[in-house]
Amino acid sequence: VYLYTTVGPTPLVPFAVKRLGAACGVMITASHNPKQDNGYKLYWENGAQIRPPLDEGVSQCIRENSVPVNWDTQGVESDPGVTNVTESMTKAYFDAAQSLVADRGLNAATSLRYVYTPMHGVGAPFAARVLEIFGLPPYIPVQEQLQTDPDFSTVAFPNPEEKGALDMAMAVADRENAQLVLANDPDADRFAVAERQADGSWLMFTGDQLGTIFAAAVLEAYRHNGIADSKIAMANSTASSRMLGVLARKEGIHCAETLTGFKWIANELESLSKQGYRAAFGYEEAIGYMVSDTVLDKDGVTALGFFVQLASRLHAQQLRISDYLETQYARYGYFESANSYFISPDQRKTGEIFSRIRYGDGSNNDGISRTSFVRTSAQGGATEVLRYPLTIGGFPVSYIRDLTIGVEIPDVDKICAASSGAGGPQLVIAKGQYEPTLPVSSSSQMITFETRNGSRLTLRTSGTEPKLKYYLEASNSENDRALAARDLEAMTRAIADELVQASKNGL
DSSP: OEEEOOOOTTTHHHHHHHHHHHHHEEEEEOTTTTTTTOEEEEEEEESSOOOOOHHHHHHHHHHHSSSSSSOOOTTTTTOTOEEEEEEHHHHHHHHHHHHGOOOOHHTTTTOOOOEOTTTTTHHHHHHHHHHHTOOOOOOOOOGGGGOOOOTTTTSSOOOOTSSTTHHHHHHHHHHHOOSEEEEEEETTTOEEEEETTSSEEEOOHHHHHHHHHHHHHHHHHOOOTTTGGEEEEEEETSSSTTTHHHHHHTTEEEEEEOOHHHHHHHHHHHHHHTOOEEEEEEETTEEEEEEEETTSSSSSHHHHHHHHHHHHHHHTOOOOHHHHHHHHHHHOOOOEEEEEEEOOHHHHHHHHEEEHHHHHHSSEEEOOOBOOEEETEEEEEEEEEEBBEEETTTEEEEEEEETTEEEEEEEEEHHHHTTTSSOOOOOOTTTTSOOSOOOOOOOSEEEEEEEEOEEEEEEEESSSSSEEEEEEEEETOOHHHHHHHHHHHHHHIIIIIIIIHHHTOOO
């Protein structure tokens, strides 16, 4: 057994699994969850988090061994079967991070000032060390949040994404005249940024905006190192922005879409590396970024170093990170997201909401134009009629993917228009037809719609919280932000009023 004997960032465990050729890795962490929570992450021998069916096997073993054999931790470190790798693997991790350094001299010369908070977690010494590796000046700390504190005493919720979570850091930045606020979540696998704008206001970047910024910068770095575009692979989750896919198509690199969660993103990138690709970058909208294939998981420490290096380069050109993002919008089109959730503690009611979206209310008279797709069940013989809405917010639905029952249908509006007035079903789906490329799970709800105005909506249940989540993105290929904003507003209203019927269902 290889053991880290002190607290540290989550990415150190998947790094060590790969470096040491271990059979698996365990990280005790509750991440950014409330202080009363605890949990762990489990990594397989490839260094990525486990995914089905391995998780089922682990759960079964836990149920079969629910009473601990021994609570005594005395003597663990002196056991002959235990090797302390705290120093050696931490050093190896930072040595590996040096591959991300572009120009230490340029980094050291920067006049950029930045404030950092670990949100009462473990990140502070590791953030300091990665900046040193890059040759960058030290951060300005938020002293009140610098030490590990399991009670998270200065924040209501230790998640950098939460409104108000970075208020203390911004106040320090205002006092110190710093241009950036940088944050890790408590186990330092996620990374958040706010930037002071020309008018003195603060711009808090969304997870998708940071994903686009990282993707563009990583691509620049790989090209600088002579890696062919055709060998570069990136990935993000289906709940994340499609801007990465547009970038990939325009630049000629490979891009994969996965289910939500880094267990899917990292395993997909690892699979692509076996096919000869360079696993360059992966991200999810929940501020998780993988900028180096030495860690097959999100890594807020190396992301911080890489990001500050980019910001320093731009600062030398009298540019902000927001200017760099504007360059990406000009090249790939404008994308704006509105991700949120409804509190839905009643699982039965949540199931009914998704059933109504999928099958209608049974009356065929709910005032919503719907599909009439007849589908043979997976068992064969029995059929069901799929009655998804044909419009959302007045915009025609062009694509539907339902990963709960296992259908993926492109050109929905065209199929329905072609059968208009013919009577009977608009589409007959036989067994084996219109099956999704992504994994299907009947134990969770997840439906994705795309509309002809360039918007995409994913509705899903949470695996850990009583929430019905939605991920909405509007886009405009001509960078027309006003139009994208209007579409986003209309679609947001439609989610609450047409699909979820929030008022009627008391959500």
